Amino acid sequence: MAAKALRVIGWVVLGLIVLAVLLYGGYRIASSITRYGIDKTVEIEAPSSPKSNPEYYAFGYQPELTYSEERAQCRERTSTKKAMFGDLHIHTAISADAFPDGTRTFPDDVYKFAKGQAITLPGPGGVSRGKMQLDRPLDFAAVTDHAGTFGEGYVCRTKGAFPGYDSEVCQSFRAGGEDGVRAIMGINGTTRPERPEAVCGPDNKDCLAADKLVWQDMIRFAEEAYDKSPSCNFTSLVGYEYTRAPNAQHMHRNTIFRNAQVPARAASFVTHPTTYGLLSSFEKECRLGIDGCDVISIPHNSNISGGNAFNLKYMDGFSEKSQQAFWMLRNAYDRLMEITQHKGTSECINGATDILGDVDELCDVEAIRRFGKAEKAPEITSYLPALKDSNSPECSDEYSDDKDNLYKGFCLSSRDFARGALLEGMTQGQVGPNPFEFGFIGSTDTHISAAGAVDEGSWKGHIAYETDLAGRLQAEAGIGRFNRLISNPGGLAGVYAVENSRDAIFQSMKRREAFATSGPRIEPRFFAGRYPVDLCSKNNWLEIAYRDGTPMGSSLAAQPRGFQLLVQAKRDPMSKPLERLQLIKGWIDGNGRKHSKVIDLANAKGSDDLCVVYSDPDYAPSLPTYYYMRAVEEASYRWSYRQCMALPQAKRPAGCTNDQPKKIYEMAWASPIWFTPGDKPALAASANSPSIMHRRH
Incomplete structure (x- = not known):
């Protein structure tokens, strides 16, 4: 009897095991199936607005500044342009991932903070943790809340405005925590977003109405903050974030x-779920649709895009005409990319097999992703969710889904980073428009309204759960929102503009005369021209640089004879001195292989100002080539070490014992200059010299 019972139990156990295997197998199969494919029969129109003509903003052309809106002329105007610092990636309680965390500040608070006033530091549940304030004001800022959930957030925050306020979704949203964030923000991780009817009402009519109310408020707050007086002390720019993240792989844009x-x-992910749809809407509804309207789109977090932010295969299957049109749209609107922010730096990565070049030690400074790093790879755009183990493999065809032309499995690619994407763009540029010809900015991506709060010693985190030191020091829990210990204060956007006005700043950004810093207000200058070797020692070197050359962000024809690169940087007086001045060169050889090289131009610790005139002895006019510059400070203490050491031993949180480096290198990056074989204008003839390098420090 006992033996029979054991046999029955054995068969039951075996049956359960078989059932579990079948269910698991079915789950894995179902979770690997793409729910939606993109319509590849869509015909994309090339940009036709004069504002979309890249010729106008390339080749060093310096157009006269004209105002596109009524305002007083700025009292201070500098013909050789002045470095200005700002933040173009800022979230407030309008964002549906910030409010559930505890953020209760809004765009008007951001602009007060950016101007130097104190605002409330939030904690979980909206509890105040005191005040925060910048050590020096910013020159400009743009609030970029998540546009795709403007309406849902408003409905759930505003009692009595719409019936959806009482829905379970809104109750979860207001209760906070990760469930509150996912209640609404979860739609951004899908391929085709669907708004919750319980919140938005039939046909999304309530959310559509609320979308418009929020957008009008954001425009009004920016208008009220903008200094239109002759003093020109502060510029507020109208903006928002386009938040697209299928499989949690970021294809976000500001x-x-x-x-x-x-x-x-606001054209958002819920209204325009494809990149080509978004950029086409900018052309139709802004540049062509409104006389005074102009706009740029800034990709960010490409380091966690899983091969998708700068993906040439995104247009596979579309007509040749549509492909060319899309590359032209990207060239016309992606004038900049965010190279650094609190989720890490998107400059470069070591170990990519498709780029030939030396290992760059600075690629690993506070890097969030590395080849071979064990990570959890989410799959949330299929019929069933899946969470897979990943060793951060290099993206290959096996990770590409031809139904939606996206890479999956959270793979890692050289084109997730600026250096590789620029090379990928030049490869495409040999047969058509270069879609990845962008300059650089940095920003914070703060979700507590702390625009430009980048000081390592006083940084309070990027979400409300990090505003106490113990919260900031929590070990990594995942990529994206949960960086905590591996996160950093983020960076700043820099521009060289003739004055602090919207038109001047936007014109410089669109022309790519822009730069990024990892936080300190380093001022990098970068020119290509025909310069004397002793230019750095001349009092009027900057006037000569503009007169006989072209600044960062320019695209030039291949040069048949020698030219010089002027590379200069000035330290932030409130930060560490400069240590290094470097030139990064990328090129495509005659066999189509990609190359990258770091050239040390100056290595002089304790420098306030470094300047070099350089001629590249290996430059080949027949090869597509870009250069950009990097200025590096002396090593300084990272926030995680510095803030812990500021406390008595007995009061240090347990997280003060961690595996993060004690010191880091703060940096600044100037936008590239391209040299492309073809018919673009060449540099004007001027004095030239066979000398390779001349330094000032």
Whole structure:
């Protein structure tokens, strides 16, 4: 009897095991199936607005500044342009991932903070943890809340405005925590977003109405903060974030307008779920649709895009005409990319097999992703969710899904980073438009309204759960929102503009005369021209640099004879001195292989100012080539060590014992200059010299 019972139990156990295997197998199969494919029969129109003509903003052309809106002329105007610092990636309680965490500040608070005033430091549940304040004001800022959930957030925050306020979704949202964030923000991780009817009402009519209310408020706050007096002390730019992250792989973009003449609605992921749809809407509804409207789109977090932010295969299967049109749209609108922010730096990565070049030690400074690093790879755009183990493999065809032309499995690619994406763009540029010809900015991606709060010693985190030191020191829990210990204060956007006005700043950004810093207000200058070797020692070197050359962000024809690169940087007086001045060169050889090289131009610790005139002895006019510059400070203490050491031993949180480096290198990056075989204008003839390098420090 006992033996029979054991046999029955054995068969039951075996049956359960078989059932579990079948269920698991079915789950894995179902979770690997793409729910939606993109329509590849869509015909994409090439940009036709004069504002989309890349010729106008390339080749060093310096157009006269004209105002696109009524304002007083700035009292201070500098013909050789002045470095200005700002933040173009800022979230407030309008963002549906910030409010559930505890953020209770809004765009008007951001602009007060950016101007130097104190605002409330939030904690979980909206509890105040005191005040925070910048050590020095910013020159400009743009609030970039998540546009795709403007309406849902408003409905759930505003009692009595719409019936959806009482829905379970809104109750979860207001209760906070990760469930509150996912209640609404979860739609951004899908391929085709669907708004919750319980919140938005039939046909999304309530959320559509609320979308418009929020957008009008954001425009109004920016208008009220903008200094239109002759003093020109502060510029507020109208903007928002386009948040697209299928499989949690970030294809996010910040939208920045020239002025307040903008479309009636923000084009978001829920209204335009494809990149080509978004950029096409900018052309139709802004540049062509409104006389005074102009806009740029700034990709960010490409380091966690899983091969998708700068993916040439995204247009596979579309007609040749549509492909060319899309590359032209990207060239016309992606004038900048965010190279650094609190989720890490997207400059470069070591170990990519498709780029030939030396290991760059600075690629690993506070890097969030590395080849071979064990990570959890989410799959949330299929029929069933899956969470897979990943060793951060290099993206290959096996990770590409031809139904939606996206890479999956959270793979890692050289083109997730600026250096590789620029090379990928030049490869495409040999047969058509270069879609990845962008300059650089940095920003914070703060979710507590702390625009430009980048000081390592006083940084309070990027979400409300990090505003106490113990919260910031929590070990890594995942990529994206949960960086905590591996996170950093983020960076700043820099521009060289003739004055502090919207038109001047936007014109410089669109022309790519922009730069990024990892936080300190380093001022990098980068020119290509025909310069004397002793230019750095001349009092009027900057006037000569503009007169006989072209600044960062320019695209030039291949040069048949020698030219010089002027590379200069000035330290931030409130930070560490400069230590290194470097030139990064990328090129495509005659066999189509990609190359990258770091060239040390100056290595002089304790420098306030470094300047070099350099001629590349290995430059080949027949090869597509880019250069950009990097200025590096002396090593300084990272926030995780510095803030712990500021406390008595007995009061240090347990997280003060961690595996993060004690010191880091703060940096600044100037936008590239391209040399492309073809018919673009060459540099004007001027004095030249066979000398390779001349330094000043």
